[in-house]
Amino acid sequence: MEAGGQPAAPHVSVILPVHNAEAWLDECLRSVLQQDFEGSMELSVFNDASKDKSMTIIEKWKVKLEDSGILVVIGGHDSPSPRGGPSSCAMWDATSTWSDERCHVRAQDPNPGPPQQIGYSKNQAIAQSSGSYLCFLDSDDAMMPQRVRLQHEAAVRHPTSIIGCQVRREPPNSTERYTRWINQLASDQLLTQVFTSHGPTVVMPTWFCSREWFSHVGPFDEGGQGVPEDLLFFYSHLRKGGGVVRVDQSLLIYRYHPKAATHSVLETTIWTHRVRFLEERALPHWAAFTIWNAGRQGRRLYRSLMAESRRKVVAFCDVDENKIKKGFYSYEDSEERPKPRVPILHFRAARPPFVICVKLAARFVVAGYTQQITDMDPRWQNSEENKPHRHPCRSLTLS
Numbered sequence: 001m002e003a004g005g006q007p008a009a010p011h012v013s014v015i016l017p018v019h020n021a022e023a024w025l026d027e028c029l030r031s032v033l034q035q036d037f038e039g040s041m042e043l044s045v046f047n048d049a050s051k052d053k054s055m056t057i058i059e060k061w062k063v064k065l066e067d068s069g070i071l072v073v074i075g076g077h078d079s080p081s082p083r084g085g086p087s088s089c090a091m092w093d094a095t096s097t098w099s100d101e102r103c104h105v106r107a108q109d110p111n112p113g114p115p116q117q118i119g120y121s122k123n124q125a126i127a128q129s130s131g132s133y134l135c136f137l138d139s140d141d142a143m144m145p146q147r148v149r150l151q152h153e154a155a156v157r158h159p160t161s162i163i164g165c166q167v168r169r170e171p172p173n174s175t176e177r178y179t180r181w182i183n184q185l186a187s188d189q190l191l192t193q194v195f196t197s198h199g200p201t202v203v204m205p206t207w208f209c210s211r212e213w214f215s216h217v218g219p220f221d222e223g224g225q226g227v228p229e230d231l232l233f234f235y236s237h238l239r240k241g242g243g244v245v246r247v248d249q250s251l252l253i254y255r256y257h258p259k260a261a262t263h264s265v266l267e268t269t270i271w272t273h274r275v276r277f278l279e280e281r282a283l284p285h286w287a288a289f290t291i292w293n294a295g296r297q298g299r300r301l302y303r304s305l306m307a308e309s310r311r312k313v314v315a316f317c318d319v320d321e322n323k324i325k326k327g328f329y330s331y332e333d334s335e336e337r338p339k340p341r342v343p344i345l346h347f348r349a350a351r352p353p354f355v356i357c358v359k360l361a362a363r364f365v366v367a368g369y370t371q372q373i374t375d376m377d378p379r380w381q382n383s384e385e386n387k388p389h390r391h392p393c394r395s396l397t398l399s
Helices: 027-034 054-067 116-129 147-157 178-186 212-215 229-239 267-281 296-304 321-326
Strands: 010-019 040-048 071-076 134-135 161-170 208-210 243-255 289-292 315-320 329-330 343-346 355-358 393-397
Touching: 010 027, 010 071, 010 116, 010 147, 027 040, 027 315, 040 321, 054 071, 054 178, 071 134, 116 229, 134 147, 147 208, 147 243, 161 178, 161 296, 178 243, 208 212, 212 229, 243 296, 267 296, 296 315, 321 355, 343 355
Parallel strands: 010 040, 010 134, 040 071, 161 243, 289 315, 289 355, 315 343, 355 393
Antiparallel strands: 134 208, 161 208, 329 343
């Protein structure tokens, strides 16, 4: 107890939004119980109008967790209005501490409305919690026993960073390339590969950070279903000078299944946010640049750019002779007159800097030299002429 009789705030709050998660909750909550962290812990659950047996499972584990010394705070949205309503307990902001009359369970509406969306649920789970550090957990995932301990140690050393970790994907072969990307990025690539299609370089279910830093950056966007709230928060975090650190141990069972919330976010939405972030963070530093790829993705990037950025594109470059023979790409949808015609060059004739629009399975460098680019097209392989050509340049990869 703190002076004055108030309960001391826990060191770590595990943030758990829940919606119809009965299939995974037992394993998820058991993993909270099995943490070997020696500091104080709290589990903050926000139930977003679950219609299955999720609340029954949560109430069962609440007893077990609190018997082991882990306080459990349970909330849920209370009205059918679009954003939910206030609960019978106070709605706490991200920096609040609890009063003497602390609520362990927040009221559940007996006739809940439709589920809101994941950004809202995360914000509410954070608001009702009080730990100095936040450990994010999805209800369909499970933590290794050492997760909280190791990420807390890293967060203490890096107070303005998002701390991630390596993952074990379930089923094991469901997203092999993506899982390799998550687990094998070098420490510098956690910042340099933020423009790729995979999203945040440490995946959201592995995030751990201080409450103070979250309050500085957040909250999560509550725009509704289909909003990539994790990507938007990650970009805001980077804008504010935040770091990215990964604990190089597999600390999370990261489940893939058709009902995962990530499937509600359209690829076109992610693409638009990525291009705008590229224009905001990188392109202002360049007077001109080349798009590496005269194919579909390269042309899509060109068309997606704002007019000011498009005018900086001096060429496309490629290895495909058929594309190169065309000589130029004409942007027919442009309102400019005459319509922009962008040269298509062989990559050896192109000049840096580059924005590289290719899919890469191997490691690549975003700043410094472009290298290991043979994975993007088999025609680059087994040819002396087509071995990776190194430019002492700056390049960004939009894969």
